Amino acid sequence: MARRERRPEATASDAGRPHTPVMLAEVLEALAPADGELFFDGTFGAGGYTRALLEAADCRVIATDRDPTAIAAGYDMVAAFKGRLTLVEDRFSNLSHVLDQLGVEAIDGAVFDVGVSSMQLDQAGRGFSFRNDGPLDMRMGGEGPSAAELVAELGEKEIAAILRTLGEERRAGAIARAIVAARETEPVTTTLRLADIVESVLGRSYDGVHAATRTFQALRIAVNDELGELARALFSAESRLKPGGRLCVVSFHSLEDRIVKTFLADRTRTLPGGSRHMPAAAVPPATFTALARGAVKPSAEETAVNPRARSAKLRAAVRTEAPARGGDAFAFGVPRVPLGGHEGGAS
Numbered sequence: 001m002a003r004r005e006r007r008p009e010a011t012a013s014d015a016g017r018p019h020t021p022v023m024l025a026e027v028l029e030a031l032a033p034a035d036g037e038l039f040f041d042g043t044f045g046a047g048g049y050t051r052a053l054l055e056a057a058d059c060r061v062i063a064t065d066r067d068p069t070a071i072a073a074g075y076d077m078v079a080a081f082k083g084r085l086t087l088v089e090d091r092f093s094n095l096s097h098v099l100d101q102l103g104v105e106a107i108d109g110a111v112f113d114v115g116v117s118s119m120q121l122d123q124a125g126r127g128f129s130f131r132n133d134g135p136l137d138m139r140m141g142g143e144g145p146s147a148a149e150l151v152a153e154l155g156e157k158e159i160a161a162i163l164r165t166l167g168e169e170r171r172a173g174a175i176a177r178a179i180v181a182a183r184e185t186e187p188v189t190t191t192l193r194l195a196d197i198v199e200s201v202l203g204r205s206y207d208g209v210h211a212a213t214r215t216f217q218a219l220r221i222a223v224n225d226e227l228g229e230l231a232r233a234l235f236s237a238e239s240r241l242k243p244g245g246r247l248c249v250v251s252f253h254s255l256e257d258r259i260v261k262t263f264l265a266d267r268t269r270t271l272p273g274g275s276r277h278m279p280a281a282a283v284p285p286a287t288f289t290a291l292a293r294g295a296v297k298p299s300a301e302e303t304a305v306n307p308r309a310r311s312a313k314l315r316a317a318v319r320t321e322a323p324a325r326g327g328d329a330f331a332f333g334v335p336r337v338p339l340g341g342h343e344g345g346a347s
Contacts, residue, residue: 021048022250022309023298027111030248030291030316033057037108040099040240042092042233044070047077049111054081062107064090064098066141066224091141093232099240109246110237114230114256133192138216138223147219148189150339156180158338165335166227166255167218174201175215191216217253222337227255231329234263238287239326241319247288248316257295259333260315264288266332267325268317285322292316 021027027049033039035058041050044063053061063085065071071089078085088098092112099107136148151159156176163172178201179188188194195212202211221227230249237247251257267288295313303310330336 020306020308021046021052022113022306022312023296023302023314024048024052026296026298026314027248027250027316028052028056030314031109031111031246033059033109035059038062038104040064040095040107040110040237042095042110042112043114044074044087045113046070047074049113050074050085051077054084058084059108060084060086062086062088062098062102062104064088064092064094066091068141089141091229093229093236095233095236096240106240106242107245108242109248110241111248112230112233112237112250114226114249114251133190136189136191136194138220140224144223145339147194147223148187150219150222151179151188151194152183154339162222162337162339163215163218165218165337166221167214167216168254169214169218171202221255222339227259227334228329230256230259231263231332231334234260234332235324235326235329238267238319239324243319243321245319246291246316247319248314250312250314252311252313255333255335257313257315261295262332264290264315264317284325285320287320287322287324288317289320290315290317 031039031053033053033056037057037059039053039059039061041053041061041063044050044065047063050061050063053059061084063074064087065074066089068089071087074085074087078087086102088102090098095110099105136146136151138147145153150162154162156173156179159179160172160176163169163175169175175198178197179194182188182193182197186193188197194215195210198212198215199210205211234247234249241247249260251260268286268290269283270286271283292315295315297314298306298309298312
């Protein structure tokens with residue numbers, strides 16, 4: 001089983017801390033912003049990467065976020081940078097569509113900070129965290145079924161499949177049975193009620209990781225189709241980056257990183273595969289060149305100051321002149337999970 005890596009939950013001691021962008025120095029080094037260049041920040045959040053890019057050079061940034069509260073909070077930054085920042089409420093997988101709408105053909109760099117943002121974790125009303133009670137929502141935008149709807153409508157086997165596949169939860173079956181039994185008595189509509197159900201199965205954790213962490217992660221990923229979104233964003237970046245354009249992806253757990261790793265391994269490969277049992281297949285020209293061998297991890301100094309950076313991994317690459325290939329998200333590690341009659345998800 002793959003090692004689980006999680007963006008840590010917000011705690012009371014985190015509440016007063018500013019939302020610090022993870023591995024900012026490493027991202028800036030990889031993107032190397034220069035005057036006159038155009039960058040795409042696919043996950044605007046609190047605007048940390050965007051602000052750093054705009055301050056590092058006389059460049060422009062197009063930033064998207066599917067969360068309307070993040071976009072609304074960014075308008076002061078738009079005014080402060082006087083025409084160099086364009087904010088768009090949209091999914092980062094729609095990179096190509098956003099550029100088309102703005103009349104932009106290609107970009108010099110793209111950065112994706114994947115997963116739930118610190119701001120979303122800190123807001124109990126969004127339903128992402130079990131630290132404080134709130135509605136069991138988990139939607140980054142306002143569209144699609146909420147986590148409460150999935151928990152209410154999916155069958156036991158479907159819930160177990162989501163928890164096992166997207167949360168890597170070993171006791172997924174037992175938790176799913178407990179959820180189905182509990183909803184017969186009272187609907188599961190709040191974060192603390194779901195957390196209590198999971199804890200009743202797994203027991204209280206004493207290692208600092210709440211028993212419900214993997215369950216909440218799995219439902220959040222399913223609700224927002226996060227892995228499918230990531231794969232589609234990578235294909236879009238490949239199609240719209242200029243030759244020499246830079247791609248940076250910061251991920252926080254193994255499912256995300258596996259997709260990025262698989263994509264870049266395929267796109268940077270120049271040697272044919274094959275074995276003595278099977279002839280080597282022709283390899284298309286590489287569309288990216290890796291900037292580092294493997295993933296870059298945050299420094300000990302950063303994790304000491306910003307605990308949320310502990311599980312972060314940065315993978316970066318430079319676009320070549322080869323034509324974009326596109327592809328099937330499932331071929332790059334996006335799992336198929338059942339969502340019943342609901343649309344969306346990686347199904």
